[in-house]
Amino acid sequence: MQSAISVRNLVKTYAEGATGVTALRGVDLDVYRGELVLLMGPSGSGKTTLLSIMGCILTATSGSITVANREVSTLNEKALPGVRLEHIGFVFQGFNLFPTLTAGENVELMLDLKGIRGRQARERAAKLLDQVGLASKYDSFPANLSGGQKQRVAIARALAGDPQIILADEPTAALDSHTGRKVMEMMRDLAHEKGRAVVIVTHDSRMVDLADRTIHIEDGLIANPAPVNEPVMPAIPQGVVTGWFAENPGLNFA
């Protein structure tokens, strides 16, 4: 099975004055479509750095990164936004919604970046919000939404670009446990529907049971490495829809 993201011997060093801080010391990792992977580890272990490099937001000091079968480690910085726009959706700890735009307009913004505008954008944004259970909140501003609702809007926005990879940094940190669980279930079902690769950085060990795989990172290295190129989980057959999205069909806007 071909990986959605593959990193080999990844090293990242931040220069700080006369010394440098090495956040990643040679990481090897494959993430496959259709699986939910948790990245866990103590603060400063390199989880967010790894996520940032996988998301083409940071560049590695050395090593190779392949995203959607494309070698990106040799791309210059100007080319990286295009890779993110095409293949990756992000969900952030602080939701990162635009406070002056409504929920619907936040989703439309992603569509606008993809060149989808006007009525078509509005219709697709409405459909996406409906799929995350927020159809009635299209015209609501983020200030009038609960934490869970904001995160669902953020998920809808991340999905608006139809990415094959979803990267989330502590998506439940600002939510209560019940709401956080619901969001995680939604992200699990995203992974199992249409073969999206979902990678989540989290400190919350209560979510481990929802993951297909948990990667522990310590001091810039994976503490429990799996053999390279070996799928860890059985492949989900294409077209089989389970869980939350079985109850909310039609998250297909391709």
Place this chain on the structure above:
Amino acid sequence: MPPLARRNLFHDKIRLTVTLTGIVFAVVLIVVELGLFVGFTVTTSGLIDHSNTDLWVTSKHVPYIELGAPFSERKLSQVKAVPGVAEAQKFITQWTQWQCPDGRTESVQIVGINPDSELGRPWNLVEGRVEDLKTPDAIIVDELYKKKLGVTRIGEVFEINHHRARVVGFTNGIRAFTTSPYIFTTFKNAQDYSRIPLDQTVYLQVKVAPGADLGQVRQSIQNRLKDVDVVTNSQFSRMTQVYWMFTTGAGLAVLLAAILGLVVGFVVVAQTIYATTMDHLKEFGTLKAMGAPNRYIYRVIIAQAAMSAVMGYVLGMGVSFFVVHASQQGGAAILLPLPMAVGMFFLTLVMCVGAATVSISKVTSIDPAMVFKG
């Protein structure tokens, strides 16, 4: 595109008010100063521009109309004999003293003309007729200077340099740049009021015959009269404008004030748009993380600047129209020709978009990894 720029702009109403105040200040200051510059320029050469004259014969090296020196009036007949000359008239403008009813003395500029000629006549008459100047001791005064000279109505009698002067008419809007009002009268009266000898004149005004070549006629007169200068109306107008506006520094002063307005507007807009950008830095970082190219973000910032420019321009021009209108009854007219109003729009746009470049350079350097910092 979702209305991100518009929403960000109107989100913080206090900051928007500050931005618009800065732009309005800049627009009003620039319009007023440039309007003063245009008004002053037009005023300095008003006598020349409204003279209906093609050529001026002056004593040697006269730099502007107020500095003419007397020369023999016999040159008039010599000028009239030049082929291509349709008409020539004597013309005086000289400073002299006006005696106000309350005992004050005011400086005035006597303008002596031939009331039977179209050359050099007063314009914008609102009371009386130019022909009334042919009555004894007749003068025409501008309404703007009634209070200054103590004039209230037609028929009043005053003293100019110990000679009698009787008001027979009023004009409106004939300003003197030097603030010494023009007093139109006959050439003969002007000689008395200004103590110019009877056989002398200060200028000769020449009208060229239809079809005659202006340059050739000018040269012919110059060849015939050796100890005078012959200049075209437009040349004389420009010389007078340049002297008053730049040689004296008056024009530079108003232009500098206009530039100051531009700088103030630029700084205020740059500062407020920068502050707004900093407030929304996380959003711009999110946009970058989502894959937005830099130019997408630039569009948002420039759109904010452009919207601010349009709103500020409209408000600023509203205030400016009021100021311009109020100035029409004053000694210094502020003029706002249509090209200047249109140009002001583009200048405001350039000012605001230029000010936004400070913010653009900031967002260019945003590290999208900041979005992971909670």
